[in-house]
Amino acid sequence: MATMREVAGRAGVSTATVSRALSGNPTVDPDLAARVRSAAHALGYRPNGVARSLRRQTTAVLALIISDVENPFFTAIARGVEDTAQSAGYSVVLCNSDESTAKERRYVDVLLQEQVAGVIVSPTSAAGALEPLWDNGTPVVAVDRPLPGLECDTVLVDSRVAANVATTHLAAQGYQRIGCLTGPVGVHTADDRLAGYRDALRAAKRRSAADLVRRAEFRTVGAKRSAADLFGIAEPPDGLLVANSTMATGTLEAMSELGLRAGRDVGLVAFDDSPWATLVDPPLTVISQPAYQIGTMAAQLLLARIGGDARAPRTITLNAQLVVRGSSHR
Amino acid sequence: MATMREVAGRAGVSTATVSRALSGNPTVDPDLAARVRSAAHALGYRPNGVARSLRRQTTAVLALIISDVENPFFTAIARGVEDTAQSAGYSVVLCNSDESTAKERRYVDVLLQEQVAGVIVSPTSAAGALEPLWDNGTPVVAVDRPLPGLECDTVLVDSRVAANVATTHLAAQGYQRIGCLTGPVGVHTADDRLAGYRDALRAAKRRSAADLVRRAEFRTVGAKRSAADLFGIAEPPDGLLVANSTMATGTLEAMSELGLRAGRDVGLVAFDDSPWATLVDPPLTVISQPAYQIGTMAAQLLLARIGGDARAPRTITLNAQLVVRGSSHR
DNA sequence: CTCAGTTGAGAAATCGTTTTCCCGCAAGTT
DNA sequence: AACTTGCGGGAAAACGATTTCTCAACTGAG
Structure with missing residues (x-):
């Protein structure tokens, strides 16, 4: 790898001038600058970013x-x-x-x-x-x-508001027992989405049943387990807010295994739009984030x-x- | 940001010794090394990776x-x-x-x-x-x-073999007019998958109809257009090999708009397994790559x-x- | 007791730039 | 003619680590 010294040598100038010429400093004579550029080009010179970073801090x-x-x-x-x-x-x-x-x-x-x-x-x-x-x-x-x-x-x-809107939507569609499948405690978006869900239920004067809330990793497998668990309880939810798209795939897998159909059996809304959301049957209602x-x-x-x-x-x-x-x- | 000099000063040694001590060089006295380490720790010293890279090349x-x-x-x-x-x-x-x-x-x-x-x-x-x-x-x-x-x-x-296997599978399932939707000319995997498709048709003594092959960008929208186009011709394919998963979503979108059902109307195999492949109806047959x-x-x-x-x-x-x-x- | 050999650690060179400082020369001013 | 100004460009310092020299001190053998 050619260094600046070599370019300087070939162009017959100092390294300082090479630096100035290549960085377009106007105080260098145009002819000289051209000479430097052609020397640099001829040698295939490429500035050493590491050295530059060190100097420039x-x-x-x-x-x-x-x-x-x-x-x-x-x-x-x-x-x-x-x-x-x-x-x-x-x-x-x-x-x-x-x-x-x-x-x-x-x-x-x-x-x-x-x-x-x-x-x-x-x-x-x-x-x-x-x-x-x-x-x-x-x-x-x-x-x-x-x-x-x-x-x-x-x-x-604004996850909390979005979760609220989504939950309110489910309630307005006539779903009675709306559940929430969200991420781990302490992950802010997970907590936030749960809070929005609760806000909505409170506003709708619904009982917010603690047993309709499940938490899992933000991943497919955990979500699938939790969803299956949730649908297996005595009075399972007929509506569900799911906190992200990977969890949504887990939920859909669980539903398909249990023979539950989205919309008819369980009203479903999930965070994050995905290319496949329109391909499943019925298409998935989502909260699309920018x-x-x-x-x-x-x-x-x-x-x-x-x-x-x-x-x-x-x-x-x-x-x-x-x-x-x-x-x-x- | 503390530098090595400062650590050296605090420990009462030279920078050379600091370097040696921190890199675990055994030629430095254990007591000294400990002193250096504690000085480094006290100052919150963190080696400057840029300087190190410059020197180490x-x-x-x-x-x-x-x-x-x-x-x-x-x-x-x-x-x-x-x-x-x-x-x-x-x-x-x-x-x-x-x-x-x-x-x-x-x-x-x-x-x-x-x-x-x-x-x-x-x-x-x-x-x-x-x-x-x-x-x-x-x-x-x-x-x-x-x-x-x-x-x-x-x-x-081995895309070519995989495409061959997939196409052969479609033929064995009784699909007669098998098409191929692949990526741009010159993208090696796109060409390879097309070649595998042709290998299979040749081996099955099928006519490889040029009008059943379409190329598009490896993206959803282009694939959707091409698929719609392909299904619109006089004698449309009843089987299709799709060259990747983003194209598969486009294909499925087009099919859904045209009222075509995978499996029954068109046998479908796509490259790349996706979390949603099992969620669509019917589930998507795929070529899973490691x-x-x-x-x-x-x-x-x-x-x-x-x-x-x-x-x-x-x-x-x-x-x-x-x-x-x-x-x-x- | 002396000398070779070993060990530990400091001084200084080095990596390849950028940038500061400084100097020489030419042009303009009085 | 002497004196500022200004401009272009070279020499050298700096960035912060690593590594090579080099040397002092200590060990042990003869």
Whole structure:
């Protein structure tokens, strides 16, 4: 790999001039600059980003820590982040914390060592693992879930309201015993969606039966078990709010095994729209979250911070949208 | 951020000793080492990875360039790569080339600048955009698709055989006019799957009607259009091989709009298993590819190269598996 | 008691840029 | 003619670690 010295030698100038010429500094004579450029080209010179980062004390890399790479909601966020970062000249490192605080901590360590310019994170739980970023002054933007202790820019979706709307919709469709299948205790979106569900039942003057609520990992298998369990109780629910799309597949699997039909037997609404939601029979009513937009907004906020924006942290709350399809009416 | 100098100052030693102590070099006195460690801890010292990389002339970062972040097949690969890299102390940068050679080229540039230790790539087309990696001596492993011109480690799935098996299965189920919906010309997997389809028809002594083959982007919308088109011709197919899961959703959408039922009206087999494949009615017969394993194998090959393995490049071909469900029989 | 051999640790070079500082030269001013 | 100004570009410092030299001190053998 050709270094700057070699380019300088070939062009008969100092490395300082090479640096200036290649970075388009106007104080360098056009002829000289051309000579430098052609020398660089001839040698196939490519600046060493590591050396540059060391000197500049910053890198053109953003990090995105998500809790599940295989969840389409998060990959859609990733795409939003990437597109925005890309067009600002930044690249994106994607890290998969797998909902594990230990992994999150490890990644934070790596990211600090690599001196990334900023971090977007969907926090696993408490802010503990992220402290070091704050200590270091690295800008952080939280997405999907707030970061309780720390003050930082945050991009959320109003899950609680959305869950409320969805539950109210189910009640309005005549479903009597509406249940809720949500994520683990402590995962903010899981708690939030449960809260919205309860808000709706309270508003509808319905008894919020504790035995109609189940919690599981945000994954297919656990959700399937919990759903089967829920449908097996003495007075099973005839309506169900499911907290994300991977859990929805688990729920549908359980229902199919039990011979329950969505809509007719159980009114069903799930968070997150998926390409397959219209393919199942009946099509699935969903709460569609603007995932891509979450990504772009988060990236914009982060880039602003990196650019020196020192205003008070902002929290942006986007709205989810109830998309009514066949699974939520008889 | 505390630097090594500060740690050295606090411990009353030189930076050289700090470096040695922290890297576990046995030539440093245990007491001293302990003193250094406690000084480092007290200052919250964290080595500067950029400086380290500059000096060591290598980084502990692998890159993975995939052609579609939102395709579950590729995210499953990503997970395999990540898990393997992680446990070897490497982190992974995920880049999304979006099937665009230009984007691929840009990423290669960034990765060279950042001096990543190695690259795993699902190449978009010709090897052109990847040349610079070779020039630089960066180890490369190709996944999913071979890299025609260049010699490098490769992890593939035998798509052609799998397509053949699937098509033969459709023929055996009594479907007469079997079509194929595949990806763009030049994308190796698309061509390969088409070739396998043709192999099967030839072996079954069937006429391989050119008008039963359609090509589209590996995406939902294009596939939907092509499928609708295909079902609209004078003598439409009664069987169809679809080249990936995003195209399968498009196909199913088109079929549902046309009132066609899988299995009964059209025998259907698609590449890639998805969590929703069992939820549609009838459940979708698929060719399941070992995506996670592709990722782990690729990462292992790459890590071996980084470790100095100089043997001749290997090509590993994994097998896909036909999972017969309801969509491929009457 | 001396000298070779070992061990531990500091000084300084190094990685490849960017950036600061400074100097020489030419043009403009009085 | 002497004196500022301004501009272009070179020399060298800096970034923060690792690693090579190098050397002092100590050990043990003869």
